[in-house]
Amino acid sequence: MGLVVQKYGGSSVADAEGIKRVARRIVDTKKAGHEVVVVVSAMGDTTDELIDLAEQVSPFPAGRELDMLLTSGERISMALLAMAIKSLGHEAQSFTGSQAGVITDSVHNKARIIDVTPGRIRTALDGGNIAIVAGFQGVSLDSKDITTLGRGGSDTTAVALAAALNAEVCEIYTDVDGVFTADPRVVKRARKIDEIGYEDMLELASSGSKVLLARCVEYARRYNMPIHVRSSFSGHVGTWVRNKPTEGGEMEHAIISGVAHDTSEAKVTVVGVPDKPGEAARIFRAIADAEINIDMVVQNVSAASTGLTDISFTAPKTEGRKAIEALERVQEGIGFESLRYDDQIGKISLVGAGMRSNPGVTATFFEALSAASVNIELISTSEIRISVVTRADDVNEAVRAVHSAFGLDSESDEAVVYGGTGR
Amino acid sequence: MGLVVQKYGGSSVADAEGIKRVARRIVDTKKAGHEVVVVVSAMGDTTDELIDLAEQVSPFPAGRELDMLLTSGERISMALLAMAIKSLGHEAQSFTGSQAGVITDSVHNKARIIDVTPGRIRTALDGGNIAIVAGFQGVSLDSKDITTLGRGGSDTTAVALAAALNAEVCEIYTDVDGVFTADPRVVKRARKIDEIGYEDMLELASSGSKVLLARCVEYARRYNMPIHVRSSFSGHVGTWVRNKPTEGGEMEHAIISGVAHDTSEAKVTVVGVPDKPGEAARIFRAIADAEINIDMVVQNVSAASTGLTDISFTAPKTEGRKAIEALERVQEGIGFESLRYDDQIGKISLVGAGMRSNPGVTATFFEALSAASVNIELISTSEIRISVVTRADDVNEAVRAVHSAFGLDSESDEAVVYGGTGR
Numbered sequence: 001m002g003l004v005v006q007k008y009g010g011s012s013v014a015d016a017e018g019i020k021r022v023a024r025r026i027v028d029t030k031k032a033g034h035e036v037v038v039v040v041s042a043m044g045d046t047t048d049e050l051i052d053l054a055e056q057v058s059p060f061p062a063g064r065e066l067d068m069l070l071t072s073g074e075r076i077s078m079a080l081l082a083m084a085i086k087s088l089g090h091e092a093q094s095f096t097g098s099q100a101g102v103i104t105d106s107v108h109n110k111a112r113i114i115d116v117t118p119g120r121i122r123t124a125l126d127g128g129n130i131a132i133v134a135g136f137q138g139v140s141l142d143s144k145d146i147t148t149l150g151r152g153g154s155d156t157t158a159v160a161l162a163a164a165l166n167a168e169v170c171e172i173y174t175d176v177d178g179v180f181t182a183d184p185r186v187v188k189r190a191r192k193i194d195e196i197g198y199e200d201m202l203e204l205a206s207s208g209s210k211v212l213l214a215r216c217v218e219y220a221r222r223y224n225m226p227i228h229v230r231s232s233f234s235g236h237v238g239t240w241v242r243n244k245p246t247e248g249g250e251m252e253h254a255i256i257s258g259v260a261h262d263t264s265e266a267k268v269t270v271v272g273v274p275d276k277p278g279e280a281a282r283i284f285r286a287i288a289d290a291e292i293n294i295d296m297v298v299q300n301v302s303a304a305s306t307g308l309t310d311i312s313f314t315a316p317k318t319e320g321r322k323a324i325e326a327l328e329r330v331q332e333g334i335g336f337e338s339l340r341y342d343d344q345i346g347k348i349s350l351v352g353a354g355m356r357s358n359p360g361v362t363a364t365f366f367e368a369l370s371a372a373s374v375n376i377e378l379i380s381t382s383e384i385r386i387s388v389v390t391r392a393d394d395v396n397e398a399v400r401a402v403h404s405a406f407g408l409d410s411e412s413d414e415a416v417v418y419g420g421t422g423r
Numbered sequence: 424m425g426l427v428v429q430k431y432g433g434s435s436v437a438d439a440e441g442i443k444r445v446a447r448r449i450v451d452t453k454k455a456g457h458e459v460v461v462v463v464s465a466m467g468d469t470t471d472e473l474i475d476l477a478e479q480v481s482p483f484p485a486g487r488e489l490d491m492l493l494t495s496g497e498r499i500s501m502a503l504l505a506m507a508i509k510s511l512g513h514e515a516q517s518f519t520g521s522q523a524g525v526i527t528d529s530v531h532n533k534a535r536i537i538d539v540t541p542g543r544i545r546t547a548l549d550g551g552n553i554a555i556v557a558g559f560q561g562v563s564l565d566s567k568d569i570t571t572l573g574r575g576g577s578d579t580t581a582v583a584l585a586a587a588l589n590a591e592v593c594e595i596y597t598d599v600d601g602v603f604t605a606d607p608r609v610v611k612r613a614r615k616i617d618e619i620g621y622e623d624m625l626e627l628a629s630s631g632s633k634v635l636l637a638r639c640v641e642y643a644r645r646y647n648m649p650i651h652v653r654s655s656f657s658g659h660v661g662t663w664v665r666n667k668p669t670e671g672g673e674m675e676h677a678i679i680s681g682v683a684h685d686t687s688e689a690k691v692t693v694v695g696v697p698d699k700p701g702e703a704a705r706i707f708r709a710i711a712d713a714e715i716n717i718d719m720v721v722q723n724v725s726a727a728s729t730g731l732t733d734i735s736f737t738a739p740k741t742e743g744r745k746a747i748e749a750l751e752r753v754q755e756g757i758g759f760e761s762l763r764y765d766d767q768i769g770k771i772s773l774v775g776a777g778m779r780s781n782p783g784v785t786a787t788f789f790e791a792l793s794a795a796s797v798n799i800e801l802i803s804t805s806e807i808r809i810s811v812v813t814r815a816d817d818v819n820e821a822v823r824a825v826h827s828a829f830g831l832d833s834e835s836d837e838a839v840v841y842g843g844t845g846r
Contacts, residue, residue, distance in 0.1 A: 016479035023480075050499065056439035057446075057503050058510035065509070068517050069502035072495035076473065079492035080480050086488070087481035094491050099567075144522075 002168035003035040003125070007135065007158035011175050012232040013077050014044035022173075022232060023084035026130060030090055035125050037165060039135045039158040040081055042073025063108030067137075067148045071096070074134035074154075082132045092130040095120060097137035098146065101164075102157060104138035110150030111138060113157075113219075116164035133161060152213030159216050163223035170225055172212065173232035178239030179204065179211050181258035181408040186396045189409035193258060194237075197244035200257040200351050203385040207349035208262025217241065256352035256361075256406045261399050263346045263392050265295060265314040267378070268323055272337025275309045282334050283311060283327070290326035292319045296347070296380040296387065308337070312378060314389065317343050345377065346395030349387040350402055362386060368405035374398045425591035426458040426548070430558065430581035434598045435655040436500050437467035445596075445655060446507035449553060453513060458548045460588060462558045462581040463504055465496025486531030490560075490571045494519070497557035497577075505555045515553040518543060520560035521569065524587075525580060527561035533573030534561060536580075536642075539587035556584060575636030582639050586646035593648055595635065596655035601662030602627065602634050604681035604831040609819045612832035616681060617660075620667035623680040623774050626808040630772035631685025640664065679775035679784075679829045684822050686769040686815050688718060688737040690801070691746055695760025698732045705757050706734060706750065713749035715742045719770070719803040719810065731760070735801060737812065740766050768800065769818030772810040773825055785809060791828035797821045 006026065013019050022040075030036050050069050054061040061069075078094040085092035101117035124131045135154025140147050149156055155172055162170035179201070182190040196204075198221035205214040211229055220227050220241065230238025273279050280299065287294060297313045315323055320341060327339055348369075355361045365386055369376060374397060378389035390398055403409060429449065436442050445463075453459050473492050477484040484492075501517040508515035524540035547554045558577025563570050572579055578595055585593035602624070603613040619627075621644035628637040634652055643650050643664065653661025696702050703722065710717060720736045738746055743764060750762055771792075778784045788809055792799060797820060801812035813821055826832060 016476060019480050053439060053499070053503060054506055057442050058506040060510070061506045062509045065502045065505040065515075065517055068505075069499055072498040072502075075495040075498065076476070076492055079488045079495075080476060082488040082491075083477055083481035083484045086485045087483070092488075094488055096491075 003037065003165055004029055004169055004171060005037045005039065005158050005162040005165070005167045006171045006173060007039040007154060008041065008081075008173045008232055009154065009175075010041040010044050010046070010077075012173055013040060013081065016080075019043075019077070019080050019084050023081060023088055025173075025232065026081075026085060027088050027090050030130055034168075037121060037125070037131045037133060037161055037167070038081065039133050039154055039161060040074060040077050041135050041154040042070075043077045043080075046073040046076065064145055067108050067146050070148050071134065071137045071146050074136055078132045078134050082130075085130055085132075090130060091128055092132055093124050094132040094134070095124070096134050097157065098139035100131075100133045100161065102133075102138035102160065103141050104147045104149065106140040106142050106145070106147070108145075108147055111140065111147035113138060113149065113160050114141060116160050118161060118164050121161070121165065133157065152215045155213060155216035156219055159219045159223075159225055159227065163219070163225050167225070169228050170220065171228045171230060172216075173230060174211060175231065175233060176211060177231045177234060177236050178229050179209065179241070179258070182399055182403045183209075183261065186261065186399050187259070187403045187409075190258075190403065191408060191410040193239045195240045195242070195244060196257055197353070198241060199384060200353060201241045203349070203351040203382070204258055204260045207260035207351060207385065207387060208264070208347065209258070209260045211239075212241070255354060256350065256408065258351055258408065259399050259403045259406075260349045260351060261346060261395050262349075263395055264316055265345065265347060266317045266320045266341060266343035267312055267314050267345045267389060268320070268327070269310055269312040269340040269342070270327065270336050271310050271340060272306075272308045273311055274335055275307050279334060279336075280311060282330065283336075286326045286330045287313075287315075287323060290322050292323050292326070296378055296389065298378045298380065314345070314347070314378070344392045345389050346392040346398075347387055347389050348395060348398045348402060349385055350406070351385045353384050355384055355386065364405055365402060368401045369398055372397050372401035374401070426460065426588055427452055427592055427594060428460045428462065428581050428585035428588070428590045429594045429596060430462040430577060431464065431504075431596045431655055432577065432598070433464040433467050433469070433500075435596055436463060436504065439503075442466075442500070442503050442507050446504060446511055448596075448655065449504075449508060450511050450513050453553055457591075460544060460548070460554045460556060460584055460590070461504065462556050462577055462584060463497060463500050464558050464577040465493075466500045466503075469496040469499065487568055490531050490569050493571050494557065494560045494569050497559055501555045501557050505553075508553055508555075513553060514551055515555055516547050517555040517557070518547070519557050520580065521562035523554075523556045523584065525556075525561035525583065526564050527570045527572065529563040529565050529568070529570070531568075531570055534563065534570035536561060536572065536583050537564060539583050541584060541587050544584070544588065556580065575638045578636060578639035579642055582642045582646070582648055582650065586642070586648050590648070592651050593643065594651045594653060595639075596653060597634060598654065598656060599634060600654045600657060600659050601652050602632065602664070602681070605822050605826045606632075606684065609684065609822050610682070610826045610832075613681075613826065614831060614833040616662045618663045618665070618667060619680055620776070621664060622807060623776060624664045626772070626774040626805065627681055627683050630683035630774060630808065630810060631687070631770065632681070632683045635664070678777060679773065679831065681774055681831065682822050682826045682829075683772045683774060684769060684818050685772075686818055687739055687741075688768065688770060689740045689743045689764060689766035690735055690737050690768045690812060691743070691750070692733055692735040692763040692765070693750065693759050694733050694763060695729075695731045696734055697758055698730050702757060702759075703734060705753065706759075707736075709749045709753045710736075710738075710746060713745050715746050715749070719801055719812065721801045721803065737768070737770070737801070767815045768812050769815040769821075770810055770812050771818060771821045771825060772808055773829070774808045776807050778807055778809065787828055788825060791824045792821055795820050795824035797824070 104111035226242035527534035649665035
């Protein structure tokens with residue numbers, strides 16, 4: 001009966017009814033004998049509405065002030081949640097990120113956690129309280145200014161607090177029943193994964209699975225903190241993300257975790273790059289200087305007759321314009337011929353341990369795509385993942401084909417409980 | 424060219440347009456060579472909407488959590504205002520009450536300021552910034568919890584910061600042109616008061632004038648901080664509230680400041696009280712123990728034949744039920760006959776220095792009411808104020824009659840600029 005950290009997202013606390021429902025679930029956990037720390041996001045679309053307001057008063061809202069603005073969102077949800085719990089007869093206190101001891105660097109809008117000093121939370125728990133903590137926010141060590149953690153910030157707050165408080169588990173409540181072998185909106189027979197290791201979860205998250213962000217999984221892996229992803233709308237057991245010991249009998253077999261897909265990226269091709277040492281480095285230095293995160297990179301074999309090669313990479317569509325502009329600035333210096341930009345692509349990834357040493361996995365993967373008449377444009381592999389880029393229109397069909405080929409389909413599609421979009 | 428503290432209320436920053444307009448005015452003040460500290464309220468009806476939400480999740484929202492909730496309102500407006508100023512090319516930083524050093528006691532929802540330590544504000548000003556501070560909020564000295572200051576809190580924040588920073592003036596921006604000789608919605612020919620002393624302003628505020636609350640005027644008087652009440656919609660000079668030296672020629676004349684009215688109170692009459700020492704004390708002890716603020720108190724002459732008397736008092740309508748319940752609990756002990764409750768009353772007050780020593784003032788006051796056929800139910804006087812209670816229906820007519828009788832009417836009603844309700 002140890003300490004449990006629970007995180008509820010914006011869709012779970014979108015209105016007064018949702019807040020009361022979440023309050024009852026928290027009280028049930030407390031009644032079961034646990035100490036409970038709750039991390040909560042802003043209600044529903046509050047954050048988007050605040051960003052709209054900011055854009056109305058300023059074309060480029062200052063980072064410090066945007067953080068001050070956005071952190072009001074969790075302040076509202078956490079105070080309401082604490083009130084709702086108290087009206088059920090249990091003691092609760094809410095804490096801002098700063099009060100909870102979430103110390104960050106000074107990079108506004110995407111701060112990184114550098115320390116967690118939850119002294120006030122510990123005191124509140126010792127006094128018999130349920131502690132409600134604002135997700136997504138902290139206070140900078142240097143300037144004492146309020147910061148926000150950027151995308152996936154609330155999940156990361158929850159895992160960080162769980163680690164600092166030596167919690168038994170960090171429960172991430174969402175509107176789906178857990179992590180699935182594929183997106184259930186695309187694959188009707190996708191199965192809920194009961195247990196998955198940190199590495200596989202990381203690959204799934206990086207490959208487009210929206211349920212957990214890679215950042216939070218990385219934090220959990222570093223501190224070996226078990227995460228239980230589950231639905232706030234049902235009482236079902238969800239997906240456990242934790243160190244998964246390899247069982248003896250499986251050591252030499254590939255264990256496929258699931259199929260992820262992602263249509264949020266675009267493909268940039270640098271055409272006619274002189275095929276000599278250092279050219280690729282200059283291209284990616286230009287991209288890095290523009291602070292663009294790239295995903296897959298492929299360089300075609302050079303055509304011997306021309307001495308020129310093509311380099312393709314994928315990056316978020318939202319960074320597409322910035323990438324093109326950065327490359328245009330260095331075109332003359334590098335001397336490549338032209339740029340091609342394609343945002344009608346999709347990526348399908350198969351994730352599972354032991355994949356690299358089982359050549360059959362790759363073969364089955366390509367056979368399945370071929371049978372579904374899906375054309376492959378780029379390929380990239382890691383120790384536990386194989387990804388391909390295809391036309392965006394082919395993605396859903398490709399996911400279904402691969403999911404089926406690896407025997408991931410459930411017996412029936414009745415078992416899948418699914419409540420909405422995963423966030 | 425000293426330091427100016429400006430306070431903008433919720434109606435001045437109700438939307439993005441309002442925020443941009445206020446930002447331009449602030450920048451103009453800065454350009455004129457002043458250091459500028461701005462205290463801002465929550466946007467429009469934000470606070471009421473948050474209270475609604477609280478009541479949806481909890482019948483009796485906990486004070487600590489309600490304060491956490493409500494303080495998000497100013498967080499939004501102050502961050503947006505800082506962004507808007509920065510987009511005009513000037514440096515601005517926003518600060519919560521806690522960051523600005525507004526230290527309070529621990530009484531949630533109506534905390535009192537006990538210290539102001541504006542070190543971060545001073546640093547921001549020294550760095551060339553305009554400082555934007557959340558009104559209405561502070562941090563408790565003992566528990567380090569977030570507190571709110573209750574009604575009139577933002578005005579009080581502004582005056583307190585002005586005093587702590589040795590400002591030249593505290594400008595209170597509102598949606599009217601200043602303090603008027605009467606409510607311009609009732610008296611078309613009400614005149615804007617150019618200058619008024621703290622004492623008269625206090626009496627006007629206590630008597631129903633909504634432009635400034637007594638609390639903020641008291642604070643300004645204690646620190647001798649001049650207040651300039653003016654419109655955020657026009658560039659007009661407003662009303663200066665400051666120590667007003669009595670001019671030689673006026674020493675023995677009454678100087679009437681204005682007529683205030685108030686229809687927010689109810690009258691409670693305790694009927695048939697035994698006319699012996701200590702009975703009134705027991706009645707008002709019961710009222711005080713219920714934490715009800717009473718305003719006027721009148722005891723009728725005892726009817727010699729019965730040995731019984733009636734005691735009447737007025738209190739806010741919102742406290743009416745509590746007052747009746749408190750008195751019912753002591754009815755048997757005190758032995759009074761019955762209670763009467765009347766919430767259809769109004770109060771008219773005439774405020775001005777030197778009134779007591781000019782009997783003609785009182786006579787003119789009652790003659791004016793009589794000529795307007797207004798019946799008087801209670802009378803109460805102070806050194807610089809005379810107040811009467813009438814039927815609520817008679818209040819507007821009574822205010823107009825008194826305003827006119829004392830020569831306060833302006834030459835025409837064209838001069839009055841009035842933008843809405845005073846808050």
